[in-house]
Amino acid sequence: MSAPAKKPLPESSAPGPAHPARPRSEVRARAKSWTVGERPLGMLLNRALQRRGGGDSEVFLALHPRGGNVVVRFSRRRGDDPRDPVQRERAHGGGPRHPNLVHVMGGGSIDGQSYVVREAVEGVPLDVVVEALAARGAVLGPPLVAMLGLRLARALDHLHRRGGTDGLVHGDVRPRNVILSRSGQVRLLDLGSAQPMGDAVVLAPRSGAARFRDAPSPSLRPEAAVDVHMLGRTLATLALGAWPSAARLHDALPELVPEVARFVLPCLAPPAERPSSSAVFARLIHQALPGIEGWGERDLVRALRSRGRPGAESGLRRRSWA
Incomplete structure (x- = not known):
């Protein structure tokens, strides 16, 4: 469970200005x-x-x-x-x-x-959940992937809208930065790659994050599309139990999990063709799975406690891609 709220600690020194790193x-x-x-x-x-x-x-x-x-x-x-x-x-x-x-x-x-x-949030990261399910031959089913996607889209929308037009781009949306609390609550953490939207400085991906991000480009400024792309890759990993090459993904996802493909593949399109915001992405999820609001955190907890037995009741799917 989340720790009780506390007053922020006082700043012992102010953060430095945004400028390129020193030699x-x-x-x-x-x-x-x-x-x-x-x-x-x-x-x-x-x-x-x-x-x-x-x-x-x-x-x-x-x-x-x-x-x-x-x-x-x-x-x-x-x-x-x-x-x-x-x-x-x-x-x-x-x-x-x-x-x-x-x-x-x-x-x-x-x-x-x-x-x-x-x-402090007591729970486990999503990458550990994926590995544990894969070891039992299971992955999260489409409703649970979509439910997680909605929760993360809401978190990103909060960041993107923070401070009005000068919102933040998270910049490191991947399974290891998503915590599932004991109650099943989905929590996005780690603002170590966060940037104001439109920031002139283009940060290189941190260790382990490159496969979830676009190819580095000096023209790719921090925008909502960066987070939408990373969220799509994260959800594809949850649906398949592993991350395939980009070439195989466009074949594997529609064939194995067509419901998930309908809202994930648009996130992986070129930046100008992606959902323009995490709120638009959330609407794609509702269109792909109209009954998704009937699924919640309790269903996720029940699925993870089902000992990896795939089936409609458990919310898990048999892993059929490697």
């Missing part, structure tokens, strides 16, 4: 490496949470001095670097809460090392 020769030495049992700013680090592919930061479950658990993320870099994911999350986090987003409570820096504090 490597000017970047300061690597930041301090934290260990379980230490107490930065009074927060007791209880457990390391870092997973594979997370070399840009250290992440811990910590006990907040005002009570309750939080997640603390420390940058592995020192000094001002606007491309640092922790600094980006610190700069773009906060703001109004949304039920499908993990809330950023605050952040700052300790001796030039940036950190950010998030609410």
